[in-house]
Amino acid sequence: MSENSKNKQFNQAALADLTNVQVMGIVNVTPDSFSDGGKFAQFDHALKQVELMIENGVDIIDIGGESTRPGAVDVSEADELARVIPLLKAIKSRFNICVSIDTSKAVVMNEAITYGADMINDVRALQNEGCLDVIAQSDVSVCLMHMKGLPRTMQTSPQYTNIISDIVSFFKERITTCEQYGIKSERLILDPGFGFGKTLGHNYQMLAQFALFKKLNLPILAGTSRKSMLGNLLNRDVEQRLAGSLATAILAVQQGANIVRVHDVAETVDAMKILNAVAKHN
Ligand code: 7PJ
Secondary structure (H helix, E strand, O other): OOHHHOOOOOOOOHHHHOOEEEEEEEEEOOOHOOOOOOHHHHHHHHHHHHHHHHHHOOOOEEOOOOOOOOOOOOOOOHHHHHHHHHHHHHHHHHHEEEEEEEEEEHHHHHHHHHHHOOOEOOOOOOOOHHHHHHHHHHOOOOEEEOOOOOOOOOOOOOOOOOOHHHHHHHHHHHHHHHHHHHOOOHHHHOOOOOOOOHHHHHHHHHOOHHHHHHOOOEEEEEEEOHHHHHHHOOOOOOOOOHHHHHHHHHHHHHHOOOOOEOOOHHHHHHHHHEEEEEEEHH
């Protein structure tokens, strides 16, 4: 939707402009996210999905080869590389679009950067072995997400002193660590991680007080699309959470979110156009 989608490099500076919210489209290449399973079918399907998202005005394509849903099991390096890299190459050779790779593995980050990834989206905020070094040797943008615990167990009674200040403290520590490794804060994007070690109440408190994350003066990403925080409140299956996804994306953007990570690109781009039209009069 923005000028950025026409530039090959992701333009982090443009995120400072709140009338320029970027829509990140989710492309999962994990076996559990497809019913047909077959390798070629999955690749083909993912590439078509990317093409459609671009037609619909997506700004960033986010490719994920590791399922991080609650209870998900670990995936090997080899499997994750085999899922993600061929798709990244195919996208970069066909389209001029910013690509983010959703991974927590240093090896995957390194390969992805070699093949032209513009952004690394890490739900473990570069805490795994070797990740800080790989990022330090590159110039990509990085999304640091907050997660309490690990996917397998994170939804078993997560507890916080104060969810907002606990997450802000976590961000501060990660920003300092990144800077110590020579990763400038201008490359960082923060994400409080809806659904990652949070109760339903925690998720809605985060959304209600989303603007507080802005005090760190970095771009913020919000990912609520189709999540169980919607399903549990609305009693809707995953395919029926579009209205909830749009409502939460709009609330986050009105409080300063710079990127929204979504499944439903066309609908979200429409919603963002409405917000932009209103923002021009403020
Ligand atoms: C998020 C993510 C999120 C970021 C997933 C799902 C689960 N990366 N990867 N933020 N969620 N940065 O999409 O339901 O919220 S996977």
